[in-house]
Amino acid sequence: MAEQRRFLSARGVPIALRRRQHSASCRELAVRGPRLQLRSLSAVTSAVWLAAYGLFALSENSMVLSAAIFITLIGLIIYLHFVKIDQESLLVIGSLGIQVTSSYASGKESTTFIEMAQVKDVVINEAIHMQKVIYYLCILLQDPEDPQGVSEVVPLFQSSKPRLDCLIEVYKSCQEILEQRKTVPQSNEIK
Amino acid sequence: MVLKVFFPSCCSSADSGILIGRWISEQNSAVILAVVHFPFIPVQVKQYLGEVQRVTKVSVSVLGSWSNSKQEKEESLSEFLEDLGTIFCHEPWIQISKEGDSKFWSCSILQKHSKNPQEEEIILVYYDQRKVMLSHLHPSLDTAGQRAEDASKLSAIFDTVARSQVLFMTDRYDEGPIKLTHWQSDGVEASIIVELLKQASVPACMLLTFLLSLLSGICRSRVLKFWPLSFLWSKLSTCEQLGHRLQHLQVISSNKKAQNQNQLMRKANIFVSLLIDVALGILLMSWLYRKNRIGHLADTLIPVADHVAEELQDLLQWLMGAPAGLKMNRALDQVLGRFFLYHIHLWISYIHLLSPFIEMILWYVGLSACLGLTVALCILSDIIALLTFHIYCFYVYGARLYCLKIYGLSSLWRLFRGKKWNVLRQRVDSCSYDLDQLFIGTLLFTILLFLLPTTALYYLVFTLLRLLVVIVQGLIHLVVDLIDSLPLYSLILRLCRSYRLAAGVKFRVLEQQDGKPLRLLMQINPLSYGAVVQTYRLPTYSCYPRDSWASLCKKLFLGELIYPWKHKGDKQN
Numbered sequence: 001m002a003e004q005r006r007f008l009s010a011r012g013v014p015i016a017l018r019r020r021q022h023s024a025s026c027r028e029l030a031v032r033g034p035r036l037q038l039r040s041l042s043a044v045t046s047a048v049w050l051a052a053y054g055l056f057a058l059s060e061n062s063m064v065l066s067a068a069i070f071i072t073l074i075g076l077i078i079y080l081h082f083v084k085i086d087q088e089s090l091l092v093i094g095s096l097g098i099q100v101t102s103s104y105a106s107g108k109e110s111t112t113f114i115e116m117a118q119v120k121d122v123v124i125n126e127a128i129h130m131q132k133v134i135y136y137l138c139i140l141l142q143d144p145e146d147p148q149g150v151s152e153v154v155p156l157f158q159s160s161k162p163r164l165d166c167l168i169e170v171y172k173s174c175q176e177i178l179e180q181r182k183t184v185p186q187s188n189e190i191k
Numbered sequence: 192m193v194l195k196v197f198f199p200s201c202c203s204s205a206d207s208g209i210l211i212g213r214w215i216s217e218q219n220s221a222v223i224l225a226v227v228h229f230p231f232i233p234v235q236v237k238q239y240l241g242e243v244q245r246v247t248k249v250s251v252s253v254l255g256s257w258s259n260s261k262q263e264k265e266e267s268l269s270e271f272l273e274d275l276g277t278i279f280c281h282e283p284w285i286q287i288s289k290e291g292d293s294k295f296w297s298c299s300i301l302q303k304h305s306k307n308p309q310e311e312e313i314i315l316v317y318y319d320q321r322k323v324m325l326s327h328l329h330p331s332l333d334t335a336g337q338r339a340e341d342a343s344k345l346s347a348i349f350d351t352v353a354r355s356q357v358l359f360m361t362d363r364y365d366e367g368p369i370k371l372t373h374w375q376s377d378g379v380e381a382s383i384i385v386e387l388l389k390q391a392s393v394p395a396c397m398l399l400t401f402l403l404s405l406l407s408g409i410c411r412s413r414v415l416k417f418w419p420l421s422f423l424w425s426k427l428s429t430c431e432q433l434g435h436r437l438q439h440l441q442v443i444s445s446n447k448k449a450q451n452q453n454q455l456m457r458k459a460n461i462f463v464s465l466l467i468d469v470a471l472g473i474l475l476m477s478w479l480y481r482k483n484r485i486g487h488l489a490d491t492l493i494p495v496a497d498h499v500a501e502e503l504q505d506l507l508q509w510l511m512g513a514p515a516g517l518k519m520n521r522a523l524d525q526v527l528g529r530f531f532l533y534h535i536h537l538w539i540s541y542i543h544l545l546s547p548f549i550e551m552i553l554w555y556v557g558l559s560a561c562l563g564l565t566v567a568l569c570i571l572s573d574i575i576a577l578l579t580f581h582i583y584c585f586y587v588y589g590a591r592l593y594c595l596k597i598y599g600l601s602s603l604w605r606l607f608r609g610k611k612w613n614v615l616r617q618r619v620d621s622c623s624y625d626l627d628q629l630f631i632g633t634l635l636f637t638i639l640l641f642l643l644p645t646t647a648l649y650y651l652v653f654t655l656l657r658l659l660v661v662i663v664q665g666l667i668h669l670v671v672d673l674i675d676s677l678p679l680y681s682l683i684l685r686l687c688r689s690y691r692l693a694a695g696v697k698f699r700v701l702e703q704q705d706g707k708p709l710r711l712l713m714q715i716n717p718l719s720y721g722a723v724v725q726t727y728r729l730p731t732y733s734c735y736p737r738d739s740w741a742s743l744c745k746k747l748f749l750g751e752l753i754y755p756w757k758h759k760g761d762k763q764n
Binding site: 022023025091092096099101111112113 | 192312343501605703709716
């Protein structure tokens with residue numbers, strides 16, 4: 001079952017949170033940012049080409065124009081493939097682990113899977129980002145030597161930066177599944 | 192408690208039978224390796240599993256039953272399958288059944304000795320058996336000191352499948368009591384070329400080892416250890432590069448099989464790197480010798496050396512005048528300028544003496560480019576060093592003079608203030624000087640101080656020239672280092688067979704149906720290119736900056752001689 005709600009990101013951009021429950025111990029939470037706008041794309045392209053045409057008028061060298069086209073194409077490809085993140089999703093499978101996926105505008109997906117044994121907890125933290133104080137959700141990884149210690153902090157939803165109301169929804173969903181593993185270990189100790 | 196069943200996707204269309212695999216009780220997961228079909232005799236199955244367990248050291252056992260019925264579920268078959276659970280008693284007994292072509296299978300567990308009768312949730316994870324078997328998980332846990340509890344869950348699964356290779360050797364055409372279905376059940380795959388290469392590699396390795404032992408014997412002979420030659424060998428970077436490549440060849444041609452994945456990858460990387468190096472070198476050689484380009488190169492070498500000498504002479508004339516409007520001390524200026532001019536004159540005559548032989552020397556030296564592009568680049572760097580030897584000499588003279596002056600000035604400045612450097616205590620102490628000591632000291636101090644700008648300017652100019660040459664040489668060595676250390680085989684493997692180098696796994700949720708277990712697809716998440724280069728980098732005798740920026744600046748200021756690139760073998764001073 002899937003449900004979708006609209007929220008705002010830290011910058012004020014509208015984002016959508018989609019929650020899907022695949023089974024009792026498996027949930028998928030996806031935050032989708034706004035798509036690439038045709039408006040901004042055409043604005044940037046026309047600005048670059050106007051500048052190139054101005055340079056051409058000054059220097060009478062046609063290489064400037066072909067260079068501008070080349071730069072625009074390469075820049076667009078790099079932007080779509082490496083910079084613009086369309087959707088960030090979190091797949092929590094109780095007893096297996098947590099999977100964090102970022103999908104780029106060109107279709108590329110970059111995935112990280114963290115096993116449940118390494119996950120200490122999922123918490124909401126505050127951070128100072130530029131001139132703002134924002135909330136962000138992060139996964140705390142267990143330190144293998146020290147049971148109370150935290151070896152690493154993995155921040156989530158870094159590109160869409162949802163606000164606190166959205167983060168609370170995600171936090172509640174994650175904690176419901178993480179709590180299941182705390183009630184379960186008693187059966188493991190009976191051997 | 193959640194039960195995880197790892198099912199190979201190749202067995203999805205197998206006929207009914209029993210499931211064999213490994214049960215990992217700490218993780219409550221079952222890794223299914225193959226399906227044994229009817230008819231079979233239970234005793235023979237147990238015998239076979241015992242043999243497999245002995246060879247692979249993986250605790251393979253019968254985990255459950257698999258029924259693939261094309262039509263409606265047969266009641267008698269399901270009872271028969273439950274009875275099998277009593278023969279092959281395994282706790283828990285997993286029963287998976289598939290009806291027709293439906294994607295959604297039903298899974299149930301039989302637990303006879305269960306303490307909590309609650310319903311366990313089942314997760315069905317499909318995995319590609321061949322890819323998981325061939326893949327290598329990073330970071331690798333090859334170290335012997337790794338505790339079993341630390342091993343991550345996924346590495347246990349990868350390990351199980353990788354070590355059960357002998358199980359996958361029997362295919363359906365084998366005449367035996369057991370009929371299995373796994374990824375290779377349609378026939379064992381092999382490649383003729385690979386087998387031929389394996390057969391040919393043994394005598395080739397032995398021949399190579401013999402040749403290399405001869406070569407290293409010659410290199411280590413006493414003849415080459417005498418002082419002028421050994422000094423020359425240590426200074427020339429070509430010899431170092433050749434020694435490095437010799438070491439590589441020794442690694443490849445050794446008879447010992449690679450113990451683990453890392454050693455195998457290193458051998459393969461060295462082999463591919465050598466191959467590409469030699470190929471590029473031969474390409475360069477063919478380009479150089481075509482249209483007699485090397486003759487042209489030799490012809491332009493002398494004029495270039497002449498041109499450099501002329502530029503230096505112009506520079507010295509400029510310094511002897513009023514450079515940049517600064518007023519120099521005439522006498523010292525003339526002395527230094529004439530001294531350096533004479534040096535240049537000597538150098539030019541020496542070069543002209545060599546000029547008839549240059550072409551021949553270059554022709555034969557160019558032949559050594561067939562040993563590799565790295566060797567050719569090292570030769571280029573050495574030629575640059577030899578051609579700019581006079582700049583190096585000037586730098587040393589200028590630096591020594593300046594250094595002497597600075598030390599003299601600092602010591603006389605202390606005298607001027609009435610202090611002395613105490614060598615025993617390593618500190619500055621006050622001291623009472625005689626009048627004549629003070630008088631002479633102050634005079635000398637004044638003289639040195641007013642001569643400082645001249646010396647400093649000469650030192651500055653020659654240091655800059657020397658730094659320029661050093662930077663050019665450093666760039667060439669950087670390229671050589673890059674070619675030496677780049678793990679090309681690993682990169683090509685990452686490009687073509689990305690599942691072999693795994694950073695982890697990723698799960699994809701497949702279509703679900705209510706009441707049926709959760710279906711996931713486990714795929715291999717390949718290592719990123721940066722991580723591949725970092726993990727499999729070949730070690731080199733790399734040269735990296737010896738000093739930090741601060742100490743370099745301090746050395747320059749004080750006039751100490753700088754050798755910016757430190758080689759790994761150099762002793763720390």
